[in-house]
Structures are given as C-alpha cells and as structure tokens.
Amino acid sequence: MGEETVRALRGVSLQIHRNEYIAIMGPSGSGKSTLMNMLGCLDTPTSGRYEFNGKNVAEMNDDELAAIRNREIGFVFQTFNLLPRSTSLRNVELPLIYAGIDPDTREEMAAHVLHEVGLGDRMNHKPNELSGGQRQRVAVARALVNKPSIILADEPTGNLDSKTGEEIMALFEDLYQRGNTIILVTHERDIATHARRTVHLRDGLIETDHAGFIPELDLVALDRP
Amino acid sequence: MKRFLYELSESWKIAATQMRSNLTRSTLTALGVIIGIVAVTLMGTAIGGIQVGFDKSMSIFGDDVLYVGQWPWRKVDDWWNYRDRKKMKTEYADALNRMIAMTPNSNLMIAIPTSSVIRNVKYADSEVGNVLVRGTVSDYIITSTFDFKEGRFFNDLESRGGANVCVVGYDVADALFPSASPIDKSVLINGQPFKIVGVIARQGSFLGLFSLDSIVVMPLPAFQKYFTAKSEADILVKVKDKTKLAEAKDELDGLMRRVRGLPPEKNDDFSINEQQALKSTLDPIKNSIAIAGLFITGLSLFVGAIGIMNITFVSVKERTKEIGTRKALGARRRTILLQFLIESTALCLLGGIIGLSFAFAMCYLIGVAFPSFPIQFSTGLVAISMVVSVLTGLISGFAPAWTASRLDPVTALRYE
Numbered sequence: 001m002g003e004e005t006v007r008a009l010r011g012v013s014l015q016i017h018r019n020e021y022i023a024i025m026g027p028s029g030s031g032k033s034t035l036m037n038m039l040g041c042l043d044t045p046t047s048g049r050y051e052f053n054g055k056n057v058a059e060m061n062d063d064e065l066a067a068i069r070n071r072e073i074g075f076v077f078q079t080f081n082l083l084p085r086s087t088s089l090r091n092v093e094l095p096l097i098y099a100g101i102d103p104d105t106r107e108e109m110a111a112h113v114l115h116e117v118g119l120g121d122r123m124n125h126k127p128n129e130l131s132g133g134q135r136q137r138v139a140v141a142r143a144l145v146n147k148p149s150i151i152l153a154d155e156p157t158g159n160l161d162s163k164t165g166e167e168i169m170a171l172f173e174d175l176y177q178r179g180n181t182i183i184l185v186t187h188e189r190d191i192a193t194h195a196r197r198t199v200h201l202r203d204g205l206i207e208t209d210h211a212g213f214i215p216e217l218d219l220v221a222l223d224r225p
Numbered sequence: 226m227k228r229f230l231y232e233l234s235e236s237w238k239i240a241a242t243q244m245r246s247n248l249t250r251s252t253l254t255a256l257g258v259i260i261g262i263v264a265v266t267l268m269g270t271a272i273g274g275i276q277v278g279f280d281k282s283m284s285i286f287g288d289d290v291l292y293v294g295q296w297p298w299r300k301v302d303d304w305w306n307y308r309d310r311k312k313m314k315t316e317y318a319d320a321l322n323r324m325i326a327m328t329p330n331s332n333l334m335i336a337i338p339t340s341s342v343i344r345n346v347k348y349a350d351s352e353v354g355n356v357l358v359r360g361t362v363s364d365y366i367i368t369s370t371f372d373f374k375e376g377r378f379f380n381d382l383e384s385r386g387g388a389n390v391c392v393v394g395y396d397v398a399d400a401l402f403p404s405a406s407p408i409d410k411s412v413l414i415n416g417q418p419f420k421i422v423g424v425i426a427r428q429g430s431f432l433g434l435f436s437l438d439s440i441v442v443m444p445l446p447a448f449q450k451y452f453t454a455k456s457e458a459d460i461l462v463k464v465k466d467k468t469k470l471a472e473a474k475d476e477l478d479g480l481m482r483r484v485r486g487l488p489p490e491k492n493d494d495f496s497i498n499e500q501q502a503l504k505s506t507l508d509p510i511k512n513s514i515a516i517a518g519l520f521i522t523g524l525s526l527f528v529g530a531i532g533i534m535n536i537t538f539v540s541v542k543e544r545t546k547e548i549g550t551r552k553a554l555g556a557r558r559r560t561i562l563l564q565f566l567i568e569s570t571a572l573c574l575l576g577g578i579i580g581l582s583f584a585f586a587m588c589y590l591i592g593v594a595f596p597s598f599p600i601q602f603s604t605g606l607v608a609i610s611m612v613v614s615v616l617t618g619l620i621s622g623f624a625p626a627w628t629a630s631r632l633d634p635v636t637a638l639r640y641e
Contacts, residue, residue: 042553042634063557070555077638081550085242097235098555100228142554 008034009045010204016183018149021176023184023195031204033154036185040075040152041068053149070098074143078155080135082127088114088138089123095146113141117171133164140171150181157191169194236564240571243540251572254536258576258617259583261526262610266584268522269606272515279511282431286500289467290368291477293317293460297496299506310494311485313458315340315360315445320484321460321477332473333480337365337461338445342452346393346441347413348401356397357440358414360448360456368461374398376408376423379444383422387446391419394440395427412441415451419443432507470499526613529576530621537569537625548629549637562630569622570615577614581607 008031016022016039026032037043038050041057044065050057052068060068069075074095082091092110101109114123117137127135136156143151153172157165173194176182186192200207244251286292295310315338325333341359345352363384379390391412398407398421411418419441428437448456464473474497481495541548548561556564588602 037635040553042638066552066555066557069553075553077550081546081553081638083547083550085246094551095554097231098228098551098557098560100231102227103231146555 023192026201030201074148076153078158236567255576257529257532259580261529262580264522391443392423394438396438534621545640552634565626570618573618
C-alpha cells in the first residue's frame with residue numbers, strides 16, 4: 001500500500017541448464033539478490049515468466065513454492081543459517097522432515113551426505129562446536145540431502161577466511177563434477193572464477209553472459225570509479 | 226498425513242528445546258498460567274464443594290415428600306397475603322389419611338403431622354439452647370433420611386400413648402453427654418423430663434446456615450401436652466411414586482381444600498412445598514456465585530494468556546531468520562503456524578500441569594486443615610483444566626504464530 005514498486009530486475013532473460021556451474025556477479029544494488037530470490041523460488045516476479053523444469057513458478061501458490069524449494073533447490077547461505085541448538089545431523093535432516101520422510105530413512109540419508117562432505121565424525125556436534133568451514137559444510141550437506149535439481153549458493157565464502165573459502169569451493173567443484181547444477185551468487189571475482197559461466201548484472205540488466213571467466217572484463221570492472 | 230505427524234513431533238521437539246534453552250523466560254511466563262490455573266481450579270473445587278453441600282442439604286428433605294404449611298418455600302414479596310392465613314393443624318394429618326385410604330389408586334402414601342418449637346434442653350448442669358423440639362408420630366421415620374448413631378426411634382405405642390420419650394440429634398447428645406451414652410438418660414425441656422431412646426447420626430448443616438443436628442423429636446401427644454404455645458405445625462406427605470410428584474401434588478391440593486372446606490372460588494390458604502421448588506429458588510443464587518467466581522479467577526488466567534502471547538511474539542521476532550531459513554528449506558505456512566502454536570501450547574500445558582498439582586496439594590491441605598470446608602476435587606475438573614490450558618495456549622499463540630507463518634521468506638532471511 002502506497003509503496004513504490006522498485007523494479008530491481010528489468011528484462012532479464014536467462015536460461016540455465018542442468019549440470020551447469022554458473023556464477024552471478026554484480027555490485028550491490030545490481031539486482032543479483034532479487035535474481036537469486038527468484039531463482040530460489042523465495043520470490044515470484046511481478047511480471048514475466050520463470051519456468052522451473054518446465055513449470056511456471058510465477059503462477060504457483062505458497063505451498064507449491066515451499067514444495068519446490070524443498071525438493072528442487074538446495075540453499076547455501078553466507079551466514080550458514082544452521083539451527084544453533086541442533087546437531088549437524090538434525091540440521092541436515094530438516095529438509096527431509098518437511099518432505100515427509102520417515103525418521104529412520106531421514107537419519108540414514110543425513111548421515112550419508114555428512115560423510116560425503118567429510119563430516120562423518122562431526123554428526124552429533126552442534127554448530128558452536130564446529131569451525132566456520134565445518135558449519136558451511138553442514139549447510140552444504142543440508143542443501144544436498146534432498147537431491148535437489150539446483151544448489152543455490154549465496155556468497156557461500158563471505159564469512160570464511162580465504163583458505164577455508166577455497167576448501168568450500170573445492171567441495172562445490174567436486175559436486176559439480178558429480179553432476180550437480182550449481183548457481184553461485186557472489187561479488188568476489190576469485191570465487192566466481194570457479195564457475196564455468198559468469199553472468200554480470202548491473203542496474204537490473206544482464207551486462208554480460210559469458211562462458212568461462214573473462215579476465216579483461218574484470219579489469220574493466222576494477223577500472224570503474 | 227504422515228508428513229503432518231513428522232512435523233508435529235518435530236514441533237514438539239523444537240518446543241522442548243526452546244523451553245530448555247530459555248528456562249528463566251519460560252518459567253516466568255508459565256508462572257502466569259500456573260497462577261491462573263490454580264485460581265480457576267480452586268474456584269472450581271469450591272463450586273464443586275458448594276454443589277455437593279447443596280445437594281446434601283437438599284436430600285434432607287427427601288425427593289418424595291410434600292410439605293404442607295402456612296408459608297411457601299420461596300421469597301414472597303406479598304408476605305401480608307400469607308401472614309393471616311389460618312394456622313396449620315396437626316389434626317389435618319388424620320383427615321388426610323382417612324381420605325387417602327378412601328381414594329383408590331391414590332398417589333399419596335401417608336400424611337405425617339409435625340409440630341415444632343425452639344426450646345433449651347438441659348441435663349444436669351449442662352444446657353443447649355435453640356434446639357428444635359418437634360412432636361410427631363412414629364411413622365415420621367419413613368419420611369426421614371437420617372440414620373441412628375445409637376438406640377431407635379420411638380415406637381407406635383409410645384407415639385400414641387404420648388410417653389415422655391425422645392430422640393435427640395447428634396449435637397444435643399454431644400453437648401449434654403460428651404463422654405457417656407445418652408440412652409435411657411432423661412433430659413429436661415420446659416422443666417419436663419424426657420427419656421432418650423435414640424441418637425440420630427450427624428447430618429451436618431443446611432447450607433451451612435443452621436445445624437440439622439440440634440434437634441429433639443418426641444411423640445406428638447407429649448409435645449402437645451407441654452409445648453402448644455408458639456408451635457408451628459407442618460404436614461409431611463409421602464408420595465408413592467416420586468416420578469408422579471406433580472399428580473400427587475394436585476391430589477394433595479384437592480384433599481387439603483376439602484379439609485379446609487374451601488369453596489371453588491377461593492384461593493388456597495396453605496402452601497404445598499417440595500424439595501424441587503426449594504432447589505429452583507436457590508439454584509440461581511448458587512449459579513450466580515459460580516459464574517462470578519469463575520469470571521474473576523478467569524481474569525487471572527487471561528493475564529497469564531497475555532504473557533504467553535507476548536513471549537510468543539518475542540520468540541517469533543527473535544527467530545525471524547530461523548523462520549526464513551525453515552521456509553527456504555521447504556517449510557510451508559501451516560508448518561510454521563503449527564510450530565509456534567505448539568510452542569505456546571506446550572508452555573500453557575506445562576503451566577497447567579504444574580498449576581493443577583499445586584491446586585491439588587492445596588485442596589488436600591485445606592481438606593486436612595478445615596474438614597468442613599466444602600471442596601471437591603474431581604477428575605472432570607482435571608480434564609477441564611487441561612482443556613482450558615491447551616485452549617489458552619492455542620488462542621494466545623495464534624496471533625504470533627499467524628504472523629510468523631505469513632512472513633515473507635526473503636524479508637525473514639535478511640532480518641538481523
């Protein structure tokens with residue numbers, strides 16, 4: 001009511017295919033967060049279409065969006081967003097609860113992914129007993145546990161030192177090699193270099209969309225005041 | 226359905242974790258509910274006690290006995306219409322009994338004359354005042370509900386002969402004969418000796434107003450010999466079938482009009498009373514006490530509920546980011562709603578259980594300390610308290626839970 005409609009994204013046309021590793025870059029205010037929210041089905045476009053696996057997300061209701069987020073999208077957040085009072089195992093189980101999977105299978109699946117991300121020995125630790133890198137691994141495990149179509153990582157290394165950040169990126173690389181689709185939202189070019197395709201946003205528009213990382217463009221970006 | 230169950234059990238676990246990790250806050254909030262539940266439960270037990278006492282008092286009158294007297298058993302605004310009525314006479318009972326015997330298929334069984342005065346009763350140096358002294362016949366026993374502590378009621382022979390014998394109530398016996406048995410002892414009433422043949426077991430008091438144990442019952446001829454002044458007569462009529470009380474009442478009304486020789490155009494100059502009529506007079510009083518009491522104690526529960534609502538709002542605010550995360554991971558609106566409803570309900574239920582145990586303990590202590598205090602702890606009350614606790618939780622948690630469920634995931638995730 002009375003709010004001005006801010007068009008964070010205008011005329012963005014983007015196609016992402018299965019088993020792509022794409023980085024979305026852009027300065028703050030460029031609309032990359034909005035794009036990420038759209039891609040993650042947290043938000044729906046006021047106009048236009050967003051098709052996910054052939055289904056128009058813009059027409060979905062709240063429950064359908066929740067179901068899509070649950071089954072098709074694995075979120076990895078900058079601030080990890082783990083439940084502080086729950087163990088790694090319980091944190092990873094959370095999406096499975098919302099998927100209606102029985103407790104035994106849940107635990108088995110959660111334990112399995114925790115092993116995969118190298119935290120087999122940290123399953124009963126709470127987040128405050130884990131290092132930043134380990135926490136993000138738990139978050140990655142949580143994103144993976146429902147075998148989603150895409151993994152959507154929003155500044156996944158933003159709260160980590162560069163060494164730990166590289167470890168997480170190595171984990172993403174590994175996941176990509178194993179056939180996962182990864183969308184990385186970041187403003188750090190070092191991080192974006194890991195992706196196979198880079199989309200630059202500026203003022204709600206796609207500035208460039210390249211396969212691979214283009215160093216020249218990066219120089220241009222640095223030259224800007 | 227299965228998912229709902231998993232979400233439900235998950236919500237309970239979250240609620241338990243929340244309560245444990247915010248122990249002080251949860252305790253203080255639950256305290257409001259505890260106090261509310263204690264107040265409501267104690268009020269409930271008191272009301273239950275009043276009800277039991279009321280029913281017990283009412284049962285003294287018997288539900289199959291009609292009382293013919295000068296005054297009706299209800300509040301009369303036109304007392305002058307009753308004041309000048311002709312006095313009731315004990316002889317009416319004989320007339321009624323003759324007519325009952327002549328009526329085939331009468332709904333009435335027997336009419337009993339009674340006449341009463343208030344006197345002091347003496348034995349040796351002891352004296353009890355304000356004792357109801359009643360003269361009646363030996364058949365009085367069939368309209369009465371009392372048991373004997375010792376001895377017996379006076380028999381037909383003593384009744385007709387007007388022997389100086391009597392039956393005393395528990396309080397009279399207790400006051401005059403604290404250590405010995407009163408049987409075969411003689412008490413003095415109006416200077417006349419009456420030999421005690423029986424002691425009535427304790428009956429308690431009528432609505433706590435006057436004792437039913439401060440009574441002496443004697444044969445009517447003996448009574449009439451010494452206590453005619455200021456005595457008041459009543460005729461007790463026992464009916465054959467208490468389900469046909471209305472018919473019996475109509476029949477008795479006709480008989481009494483014949484006894485009194487009333488022409489059809491005149492109104493009754495007597496009143497036929499029954500337990501039910503008394504009950505319907507006193508019920509509204511009892512009910513308004515109950516409603517007022519529950520309302521006032523209900524207010525304290527309401528304050529407790531506001532506390533719960535407040536704390537749930539705080540909890541929602543604090544965990545906005547968590548709600549965002551849960552939504553991102555696939556929690557639906559109803560999942561979030563359920564989670565917070567269960568948190569507030571769990572808190573209220575815990576408060577309810579603790580409050581109920583407190584109330585139970587207090588009832589027990591009151592019962593031990595003041596045996597005569599009317600208190601009645603029932604399983605129904607436990608069930609009601611639990612239902613009330615859960616409802617309090619659901620109602621007070623609804624607004625915050627609804628707010629949480631409607632949060633936009635994007636906004637919630639960005640919340641710091």
